[in-house]
Amino acid sequence: MTSTALRSRAWKLLEMVTTPLLPSDYLDLVSPLRAGADLRGRIEAVHPETGDAATIVIRPGRGWRGHTAGQYVRIGVDVDGRRLWRAYSLTSPTNRQDGRLTITVKAIPDGKVSNHLVRSAKPGTLIQLDQATGDFVLPEAKPAKVLYLTAGSGITPVMGMLRDVEFDDAVMVHCAPQPQDVIFRNELHDMVADKKLRLTEVHTDTDGMLDMARLDELVPDWAERETWACGPAGLLDAAERLWSEHGVQERLHTERFRPGIVVAGDGGEVTFSATGKTVDADGATPLLDVGEEAGVLMPSGCRMGICFGCVTPLKAGAVRDLRTGEITEAEPGVLIQTCVSAAAGPCDIER
Amino acid sequence: MTAIDPTAHLTAEQIEELGRELDAIRDEVIASRGEKDAAYIRKVISAQRKLELVSRGVLLFSFFPPAWLIGTAGLSVAKIMDNMEIGHNILHGQWDWMRDPKIHSTTWEWDHVSPSEQWKHSHNELHHTYTNVIGKDNDLGYGIMRVDEDQRWHPFHLGQPLWNFINACFFEYGIAAYDLELGRNLSKRRRKNPEFRARAKAVGRKIRKQVLKDYVIHPLLSGPSFLTTLAATFTANLVRNIWSHSVIMCGHFPEGVQVFERRSIKGETRGQWYLRQMMGSANISGSRAMHFMTGNLSHQIEHHLFPDLPSNRYAEVAVKVRALFEKYELEYVTGPLPKQVFSAWRKVFRLSLPNKKPKVKTPNRDQELVAA
Ligand code: FES
Numbered sequence: 001m002t003s004t005a006l007r008s009r010a011w012k013l014l015e016m017v018t019t020p021l022l023p024s025d026y027l028d029l030v031s032p033l034r035a036g037a038d039l040r041g042r043i044e045a046v047h048p049e050t051g052d053a054a055t056i057v058i059r060p061g062r063g064w065r066g067h068t069a070g071q072y073v074r075i076g077v078d079v080d081g082r083r084l085w086r087a088y089s090l091t092s093p094t095n096r097q098d099g100r101l102t103i104t105v106k107a108i109p110d111g112k113v114s115n116h117l118v119r120s121a122k123p124g125t126l127i128q129l130d131q132a133t134g135d136f137v138l139p140e141a142k143p144a145k146v147l148y149l150t151a152g153s154g155i156t157p158v159m160g161m162l163r164d165v166e167f168d169d170a171v172m173v174h175c176a177p178q179p180q181d182v183i184f185r186n187e188l189h190d191m192v193a194d195k196k197l198r199l200t201e202v203h204t205d206t207d208g209m210l211d212m213a214r215l216d217e218l219v220p221d222w223a224e225r226e227t228w229a230c231g232p233a234g235l236l237d238a239a240e241r242l243w244s245e246h247g248v249q250e251r252l253h254t255e256r257f258r259p260g261i262v263v264a265g266d267g268g269e270v271t272f273s274a275t276g277k278t279v280d281a282d283g284a285t286p287l288l289d290v291g292e293e294a295g296v297l298m299p300s301g302c303r304m305g306i307c308f309g310c311v312t313p314l315k316a317g318a319v320r321d322l323r324t325g326e327i328t329e330a331e332p333g334v335l336i337q338t339c340v341s342a343a344a345g346p347c348d349i350e351r
Numbered sequence: 352m353t354a355i356d357p358t359a360h361l362t363a364e365q366i367e368e369l370g371r372e373l374d375a376i377r378d379e380v381i382a383s384r385g386e387k388d389a390a391y392i393r394k395v396i397s398a399q400r401k402l403e404l405v406s407r408g409v410l411l412f413s414f415f416p417p418a419w420l421i422g423t424a425g426l427s428v429a430k431i432m433d434n435m436e437i438g439h440n441i442l443h444g445q446w447d448w449m450r451d452p453k454i455h456s457t458t459w460e461w462d463h464v465s466p467s468e469q470w471k472h473s474h475n476e477l478h479h480t481y482t483n484v485i486g487k488d489n490d491l492g493y494g495i496m497r498v499d500e501d502q503r504w505h506p507f508h509l510g511q512p513l514w515n516f517i518n519a520c521f522f523e524y525g526i527a528a529y530d531l532e533l534g535r536n537l538s539k540r541r542r543k544n545p546e547f548r549a550r551a552k553a554v555g556r557k558i559r560k561q562v563l564k565d566y567v568i569h570p571l572l573s574g575p576s577f578l579t580t581l582a583a584t585f586t587a588n589l590v591r592n593i594w595s596h597s598v599i600m601c602g603h604f605p606e607g608v609q610v611f612e613r614r615s616i617k618g619e620t621r622g623q624w625y626l627r628q629m630m631g632s633a634n635i636s637g638s639r640a641m642h643f644m645t646g647n648l649s650h651q652i653e654h655h656l657f658p659d660l661p662s663n664r665y666a667e668v669a670v671k672v673r674a675l676f677e678k679y680e681l682e683y684v685t686g687p688l689p690k691q692v693f694s695a696w697r698k699v700f701r702l703s704l705p706n707k708k709p710k711v712k713t714p715n716r717d718q719e720l721v722a723a
Binding site: 311324 | 378387388401453457461462471479557658
């Protein structure tokens with residue numbers, strides 16, 4: 001018998017020993033970061049960067065496959081007992097000696113996860129991880145001249161690049177309200193002192209928003225540079241317009257952070273994505289009734305919110321709990337009770 | 352269905368007001384669910400797993416009598432924790448709000464021969480929706496017992512103390528059988544129904560796994576302690592079954608608890624539904640350890656009002672619920688475990704015989720009367 005076959009036999013036996021649980025349920029108690037476990041990480045330190053930004057040092061589980069500079073990672077954090085998932089750019093170099101990875105998070109107003117990470121995350125906490133992903137990355141062949149155009153926390157993926165590869169000719173234009181809001185400011189200035197980077201800071205509180213027309217004066221050869229831009233939508237839209245006006249759009253790489261703003265309304269268009277049906281619903285009819293009315297096979301039981309026999313994934317949009325008025329927004333893994341939830345704006349139900 | 356309706360003094364408006372007050376209690380807990388609650392269930396799960404591991408470890412040496420005793424006691428407690436405070440409550444969706452796929456009503460499987468999926472249907476859906484409605488709620492007498500004077504007596508009922516005792520010993524199998532609605536489904540035609548066959552197969556699979564684990568694999572792993580480990584597991588299952596059967600009997604069987612007719616729930620309002628849960632359930636009083644070991648089903652009344660609130664919050668909810676019972680002059684049936692178990696068993700014995708004629712209503716002397 002081959003060793004893999006032997007292994008799988010042994011594993012089957014172990015499953016018989018632990019049924020109805022799995023061996024991993026017990027192993028997780030002692031070694032949650034082991035190879036083969038669901039991918040997790042442990043927060044090891046939280047370093048403040050500015051008044052509202054901090055770098056989180058994470059020891060990833062053994063299953064972590066590494067990343068490419070510029071990529072992001074989705075993490076699942078328990079905030080007030082509830083697991084929430086968000087994506088953050090990786091700011092650590094890909095060859096960090098101790099194998100740790102870092103993300104740098106800026107607390108946004110009312111941001112549940114970002115405020116939690118910046119202000120109250122404790123070293124030792126376990127978090128859930130996905131593998132790194134994203135195509136806002138450097139090409140294999142180093143371009144001769146590079147421009148980074150960033151604003152606010154848009155600097156984070158770029159920092160991952162700057163720490164990873166050294167360029168012969170790199171320029172950065174970075175916007176932030178005031179000097180003390182510039183994340184990684186000391187490190188950037190060290191790079192400038194070492195002649196690894198030319199940097200222009202635009203302080204929007206005093207200078208106003210960056211006017212793209214100024215780019216000619218700040219970086220006269222911008223059109224010849226391979227450019228990576230990351231920041232709010234306004235900045236990126238303006239950049240895309242300018243680059244395509246000059247016919248050099250293939251030199252511009254952008255990364256948009258989607259804050260995922262869902263406007264919760266009253267009723268809306270409901271899509272049953274598994275069945276491919278779309279119907280209009282008001283804000284008072286339970287989605288269970290809406291689905292049944294449309295001829296979608298909906299699981300149900302008590303029809304009054306107590307049996308949990310109707311739970312169904314909410315893929316997109318938002319729903320309102322008809323009992324409490326509470327709004328639930330779609331996130332991976334979010335399930336709703338269709339018998340006591342109504343559409344709060346357009347939504348997508350996996351049925 | 353009792354001779355005197357204990358809710359007759361309430362007007363329709365009062366019942367709706369009562370419903371609104373209960374909704375407010377519920378909303379308060381929902382708004383305050385958080386980190387502490389999540390930490391609680393995680394801690395309980397991890398403690399249960401460790402206790403089970405250690406107990407099974409000790410049983411490897413169960414040829415040595417003190418090890419047998421310790422291991423068996425530990426395993427019994429671990430199994431009770433798995434079924435009561437953890438399994439029952441997770442399967443009610445009490446912890447779904449955490450959005451942890453590992454502690455979720457849609458993914459949890461428990462140490463019990465009835466598959467979670469089927470149990471959720473018969474328990475969450477049928478029992479909790481139709482609480483104490485004769486003919487709709489299978490938990491009422493589990494289809495084999497007469498639990499109310501108004502149910503027709505049949506000579507079969509003479510044996511019901513014995514049926515109840517056997518059911519207590521093999522409770523998990525009893526549950527699996529009635530989750531399958533075996534009584535109804537044994538006719539030839541029904542047996543062939545593909546949906547029934549699929550469910551019966553699932554139960555068969557689960558039983559096989561459970562039996563294999565408890566009575567073959569673990570004893571084999573114990574080597575020289577084969578027989579003593581086998582005996583230990585059998586004992587732990589017996590203890591768990593009798594314990595959960597007793598706790599559950601206390602929830603709806605003691606004297607003073609009302610049962611309802613099918614037609615009484617037609618067009619039921621939210622307030623009326625709440626009222627039925629209040630009158631159809633009974634609590635067990637006792638220490639915190641007692642509440643924990645019953646999976647907080649000692650707060651059966653609160654659990655039936657709010658089946659999806661986290662179990663660790665029932666104790667604080669109970670204070671407010673009890674105040675409402677007083678305000679609306681209703682009887683809050685509660686008492687210590689031995690008294691409630693005795694009360695339930697006495698009813699089982701009494702109703703095994705036909706009604707005495709003429710029917711006299713005995714006052715509920717032994718119940719704790721909260722109503723003024
Ligand atoms: S059908 Fe029972 S909770 Fe929705």
